[in-house]
Amino acid sequence: MTTTKRSPCPVACTLDIIGDKWTLLIVRDMHFGRSHFKEFMDSPEGIATNILSDRLAKLVQWGLAEKFPSEASPGRDAYRLTSKGSSLGPVLKAIADWGLAEIKGTSKRLLSKGK
Amino acid sequence: MTTTKRSPCPVACTLDIIGDKWTLLIVRDMHFGRSHFKEFMDSPEGIATNILSDRLAKLVQWGLAEKFPSEASPGRDAYRLTSKGSSLGPVLKAIADWGLAEIKGTSKRLLSKGK
DNA sequence: TTTTGACACTTGCATTATGCAAGTGCAAGA
């Protein structure tokens, strides 16, 4: 991928990857063990299929996630974080902490199993 | 402002605020002491005036930043982070750290005075 | 074996956000 860098700033460059309303939510779901398309769909935010499809492809392209053959459903693929993707953990935590502290109505234990 | 919450997840709610490619860059600039419209414009990423104007208004609306009379240019306003905005520091740091570690070509000391 | 249904997408299209250029209003300085 040849994304043109806006600047050498690590914040700007990181935002070029996770600077949208959906990417990090998928990373969050993967972080909590979700791996199938449907599981990401089941998250309470309600991502559209085309957006999810696009973001999964980008996550793989960027090396943050990888496809692997699902064991639960033979013949199907699933997704999981690579080490590069997992290293976003502190970012996720900092964001979650800020939200919990500054936005009322937020709470942990959001990830109830969709079904 | 009546932004409808996508979910009670603190990550999702925080992304509703900072989930774009520009907001956090302005927060970064304020964090480093920038306060005037022109100073934000001078950042290397090259934000468009209408986007900057929009984001500054939203930052104020959300309580992350506040206007105050500029001392450098009397009669003009300037912007600075509120304590709520300043508390995004750890988010900024986590993102910067990730970028520095995972994206080549990034470096600190990005913020050279525009002029 | 045919059908059904779930899953993982893709496609089309309307709506919204973004990017760029140009224009406006205001205050200080020449």
Add this chain to the structure above:
DNA sequence: TCTTGCACTTGCATAATGCAAGTGTCAAAA
């Protein structure tokens, strides 16, 4: 008065997003 700089706003083209509907693949059910 005329100009200059700053802080915006406005218009418009392009790109991203959201929603609904359609497609292909497989596997279990009939």
